Amino acid sequence: xxxxxxxxxxxxxxxxxxxxxxxxxxxxxxxxxxxxxxxxxxxxxxxxxxxxxxxxxxxxxxxxxxxxxxxxxxxxxxxxxxxxxxxxxxxxxxxxxxxxxxxxxxxxxxxxxxxxxxxxxxxxxxxxxxxxxxxxxxxxxxxxxxxxxxxxxxxxxxxxxxxxxxxxxxxxxxxxxxxxxxxxxxxxxxxxxxxxxxxxxxxxxxxxxxxxxxxxxxxxxxxxxxxxxxxxxxxxxxxxxxxxxxxxxxxxxxxxxxxxxxxxxxxxxxxxxxxxxxxxxxxxxxxxxxxxxxxxxxxxxxxxxxxxxxxxxxxxxxxxxxxxxxxxxxxxxxxxxxxxxxxxxxxxxxxxxxxxxxxxxxxxxxxxxxxxxxxxxxxxxxxxxxxxxxxxxxxxxxxxxxxxxxxxxxxxxxxxxxxxxxxxxxxxxxxxxxx
Amino acid sequence: xxxxxxxxxxxxxxxxxxxxxxxxxxxxxxxxxxxxxxxxxxxxxxxxxxxxxxxxxxxxxxxxxxxxxxxxxxxxxxxxxxxxxxxxxxxxxxxxxxxxxxxxxxxxxxxxxxxxxxxxxxxxxxxxxxxxxxxxxxxxxxxxxxxxxxxxxxxxxx
Numbered sequence: 001x002x003x004x005x006x007x008x009x010x011x012x013x014x015x016x017x018x019x020x021x022x023x024x025x026x027x028x029x030x031x032x033x034x035x036x037x038x039x040x041x042x043x044x045x046x047x048x049x050x051x052x053x054x055x056x057x058x059x060x061x062x063x064x065x066x067x068x069x070x071x072x073x074x075x076x077x078x079x080x081x082x083x084x085x086x087x088x089x090x091x092x093x094x095x096x097x098x099x100x101x102x103x104x105x106x107x108x109x110x111x112x113x114x115x116x117x118x119x120x121x122x123x124x125x126x127x128x129x130x131x132x133x134x135x136x137x138x139x140x141x142x143x144x145x146x147x148x149x150x151x152x153x154x155x156x157x158x159x160x161x162x163x164x165x166x167x168x169x170x171x172x173x174x175x176x177x178x179x180x181x182x183x184x185x186x187x188x189x190x191x192x193x194x195x196x197x198x199x200x201x202x203x204x205x206x207x208x209x210x211x212x213x214x215x216x217x218x219x220x221x222x223x224x225x226x227x228x229x230x231x232x233x234x235x236x237x238x239x240x241x242x243x244x245x246x247x248x249x250x251x252x253x254x255x256x257x258x259x260x261x262x263x264x265x266x267x268x269x270x271x272x273x274x275x276x277x278x279x280x281x282x283x284x285x286x287x288x289x290x291x292x293x294x295x296x297x298x299x300x301x302x303x304x305x306x307x308x309x310x311x312x313x314x315x316x317x318x319x320x321x322x323x324x325x326x327x328x329x330x331x332x333x334x335x336x337x338x339x340x341x342x343x344x345x346x347x348x349x350x351x352x353x354x355x356x357x358x359x360x361x362x363x364x365x366x367x368x369x370x371x372x373x374x375x376x377x378x379x380x381x382x383x384x385x386x387x388x389x390x391x392x393x394x395x396x397x398x399x400x401x402x403x404x405x406x407x408x409x410x411x412x413x414x415x416x417x418x419x420x421x422x423x424x425x426x427x428x429x430x431x432x433x434x435x
Numbered sequence: 436x437x438x439x440x441x442x443x444x445x446x447x448x449x450x451x452x453x454x455x456x457x458x459x460x461x462x463x464x465x466x467x468x469x470x471x472x473x474x475x476x477x478x479x480x481x482x483x484x485x486x487x488x489x490x491x492x493x494x495x496x497x498x499x500x501x502x503x504x505x506x507x508x509x510x511x512x513x514x515x516x517x518x519x520x521x522x523x524x525x526x527x528x529x530x531x532x533x534x535x536x537x538x539x540x541x542x543x544x545x546x547x548x549x550x551x552x553x554x555x556x557x558x559x560x561x562x563x564x565x566x567x568x569x570x571x572x573x574x575x576x577x578x579x580x581x582x583x584x585x586x587x588x589x590x591x592x593x
Contacts, residue, residue, distance in 0.1 A: 018496050062481070243449050247450060268439075278488075280488050283485060383497070
């Protein structure tokens with residue numbers, strides 16, 4: 001029964017039914033079929049909606065989204081790019097590297113990839129073109145850089161993963177930190193190789209003096225303060241993750257206010273942007289809760305896990321299959337829906353496998369690897385949202401050029417996933433050190 | 436907009452509560468029951484946000500396979516999807532209403548502030564009701580759009 005729901009669900013989703021609605025419908029009617037009566041699902045629905053939407057751990061999501069909205073309006077993207085540009089810009093491919101670096105910095109106050117790509121694109125794309133960077137490289141590096149938004153904490157997708165698997169949010173944030181920095185360095189390395197192979201794709205920028213460099217660096221202090229306050233405060237136990245998100249949102253809001261970017265109209269836009277994203281995410285969450293309730297009734301996740309365990313396949317092979325699934329689905333689906341849809345199935349499976357790690361460390365390590373793998377989907381054709389967002393800002397660059405420009409970065413992502421799988425200590429080192 | 440106000444209220448409440456907690460030595464303290472208020476506020480905000488999301492076509496869909504199917508099949512699917520959404524929103528609102536009646540008859544209250552839980556349910560119900568209405572409106576809107584595509588077809592075929 002549980003197994004049959006997959007093709008139905010996927011058909012609905014591919015027929016362009018909203019993903020949350022598809023999960024809700026399949027879960028609703030599935031529970032009816034499994035239990036043979038309307039009573040259980042209808043009784044459940046009485047409190048399910050309120051319980052889901054009033055969950056304290058989920059209240060972190062709208063607050064982080066609001067923080068991201070304020071961050072995009074706070075002028076911090078300009079400051080970050082300016083700082084990165086004065087330090088890196090004169091190197092070969094340096095302005096592109098600066099764009100990646102600025103994306104990483106922006107990711108530290110924004111938990112969404114699309115917002116990071118869109119905001120940094122607005123700032124960095126004109127500069128990249130001004131210094132003679134090719135359309136492919138300029139759009140490719142920004143689309144890839146945007147994925148850092150969700151990898152570097154705070155990250156909305158990691159919050160959802162933490163809730164689904166009942167893991168500690170802050171440990172997951174800590175675990176994502178080193179892979180996030182590695183991702184930024186990997187992208188910069190990719191740019192360095194790219195411009196050596198295709199020297200005509202990047203132009204020259206004059207070297208900035210040290211006075212200018214330090215002045216630009218000082219200007220990014222709000223980002224640093226907010227990031228330290230939010231992540232450090234949660235880690236030190238000064239406040240709960242939700243409170244941290246509230247502090248972050250208030251902080252970025254204040255910065256946006258004093259930088260002059262936030263007036264009543266801006267505030268209204270920030271709130272309505274938050275409202276749309278929040279509605280979208282929570283509706284998928286509700287659909288996933290109903291669908292997962294049905295899966296639990298059908299006992300599919302446990303049975304699958306047991307079957308996989310008794311088959312005695314190598315754990316690494318299972319992991320590989322799961323990640324390939326994510327890569328394939330990532331081409332057409334957004335990361336959050338994918339996580340909500342698949343983690344309830346895949347997580348029990350990997351939980352029974354032996355990767356030579358304690359249960360909690362395995363959960364954290366798996367979460368970070370899955371996060372990176374689903375993010376690859378944002379920069380792979382045909383449906384890579386980051387590619388679309390950046391491409392729409394550069395009307396003179398054909399979409400195919402953007403696809404081509406993003407490919408080296410996809411390769412860099414895949415290599416990084418392989419490294420993180422081979423050396424769990426890269427992900428877990430910081431967590432082990434701090435706890 | 437009421438949802439937005441609720442979200443901002445949740446934010447300010449939390450920040451004030453943290454500051455209060457930080458200033459315990461000065462005789463201040465955290466806002467009592469801040470967790471409960473955050474939960475009730477978030478539930479209301481989210482349900483108030485659902486209609487906005489529906490109105491602005493904010494729900495995530497996978498557009499890959501039907502993007503080349505032409506406008507008519509897509510317009511038809513929009514109508515069906517919006518109908519299904521209206522049905523879902525209707526059931527959701529109906530069950531939430533019954534849930535509210537349950538909570539009221541049990542007289543359930545929150546742990547610290549002791550305010551009746553059915554109050555938060557009633558606030559959430561308001562959002563759910565608007566959600567159902569907006570869904571119904573989007574059905575009409577998509578019907579209108581479907582009719583428009585038909586009309587343009589006729590004009591172009593002429």
